[in-house]
Amino acid sequence: MLTPPINTRDHITGNPQGTIELVEYGDFQCPYCGEAYPLVKHMLQALQDVKFIFRHFPLSEAHEYATDAALAAEAAGRQGKFWEMHDALYENQAQLSEGLLSQLAKILRLDMKQFAADMEDHQLLSKVEADFESGVRSGVNGTPTFFINGKRYNGDFTDLLSTLNGTDASESEI
């Protein structure tokens, strides 16, 4: 089960009043998360009733930029652009580097001085670490891991849309 449940510290997009709560634990440098990104985006457009939450699960030993990328998203979040940075990171995943983070921040027209200060802020690092720990607690063992209404989704993420639709993929194509 998702521990802790969705709360005010979470970043929420989609339909905030949606009755289906979808949580992703992701890593900005994880290629599978990169593959899941357009599917989630498409799903949020196709379904009106989904509230989507992203929590950080950076595997920092395996992915050297994962934690910095998570911090960049949080720092952008302080300027109201968490989701813009989230999207930009996945859309430019192949070019991920330290330089890319500030480039994206510039493209998003963030206050660069503030962004640089926030990247070094321990509170943001604590938030990323708290997300990670909540993932471990919730039974996340790799990325991406999704939770639907608090329950871990063990299926393939390519089937998310049909699962959330409550219909079989083959049926929805008819």
Added chain:
Amino acid sequence: MLQQGDKAPDFTLSATPDRTVTLSSQQGKKIILAFYPADWSPVCSDQMALYNETLRLFEKHNAVIFGISVDGVWCHQAFSKDRHLHFDLLADFEPKGAVSDLYGVYKDGVSQRALFVIDETGTIQWSYLSPIGENPGADGILSALESLPG
């Protein structure tokens, strides 16, 4: 498979070509043993990568983790280096699977995917056998550690 309340059998295994680890020498610490089938296989790699990231959570509970498989020390060393692991992988290599067998988790020539949490007195406080293709994660280990005193 050994269960809660059983005495953890002592062992000495190689961690590197020139260093061994003896269970009974880890005094004053809780021990997590993570038996797994093989270095390099996808599920194992995810599991060990996860534990690599959760070391600080284990340390909060004064616990140290060892991975154990029947792979040899040189294989462990290459795997560990490739994945930047910061904990020891022990080689249950000669006689093959002997320690895994002592814990009741040796089958078909490999260690099963099994977890043990051992307290400071050397008593097993929690054990879990995972389906071989499934990454058991770290939540069970953390819950077990939390339920133990100090």
